[in-house]
Amino acid sequence: MGQDSDKLLFALLNFAICAPIFSIALCRLNSMGGAVIYRVRSEYAFYVGAAFASAFQPLWDEWPRWGSLAMAGALLIGLLCSGHAWRKDKPPTTATEPAPLGDQ
Amino acid sequence: MSNQPIADIVGLAIFIAAFIFSPAAAQVVGPYMVIVVAATIGASFKVARREKSSRWGAFWFFLRVVGLAVLLTAALAALLNAYRPDLEPRVTVAPIALLIGFLDWRVALSKVVAVLFSTLDRVGGGKGGAS
Secondary structure, three states: OOHHHHHHHHHHHHHHHHHHHHHHHHHHHHHHOOOHHHHHHHHHHHEEEEEEEEHHHHHHHHOOOHHHHHHHHHHHHHHHHHHHHHHHOOOOOEOOOOHHHHHH | OOOOOOOOOOHHHHHHHHHHHHHHHHHHHHHHHHHHHHHHHHHHHHHHOOOOOOOHHHHHHHHHHHHHHHHHHHHHHHHHHOOOOOOOHHHHHHHHHHHHHHHHHHHHHHHHHHHHHHHHEEEEEOOOOOO
């Protein structure tokens, strides 16, 4: 295979890894409903932005290689491993703000 | 790309990638990528703030917010540049897109209207009520 084909394959593979990162992070943001602490919201908001930027980086002539794939893959594995904490689209208690004293 | 028929899955993958990341697409979409990425981050915060909805509902909302940012950012950056020539549009597009995505426009506009009415009250003598 030529160098161009390699570039395109890496780009498509990177896109295929970034797409689930984007959708998992967006689903978790949707499940927050305003009750989640700001640093957790920021974490997932930047995951969405970074996954989008990484997936479409060839559009500004930056082509992903092994390093990009490794980072994106590690991030996807991390999100999948923390899936049980977000089961049934409910944020984990460690991510939510403490309830007002009157509600306890 | 050669004119050979696509024989295997790798060839098909390369064909798809060549279509998505073609130089023609890059030429059209490339300049908007800064705006889109900044708006994506801002819109993510907005999705986290709103009431929980279906996944497709959230995705559709996200697309609308990013679309709004793409439509308005360039115009607002040009407007800002007209008032402050030292602020070049290529510097201001990213923060403007982030703000358009981030801000809750309904709340922001109601605050602006409230400030406007209170200013009018002050100018009119602060009597209030119908006379």
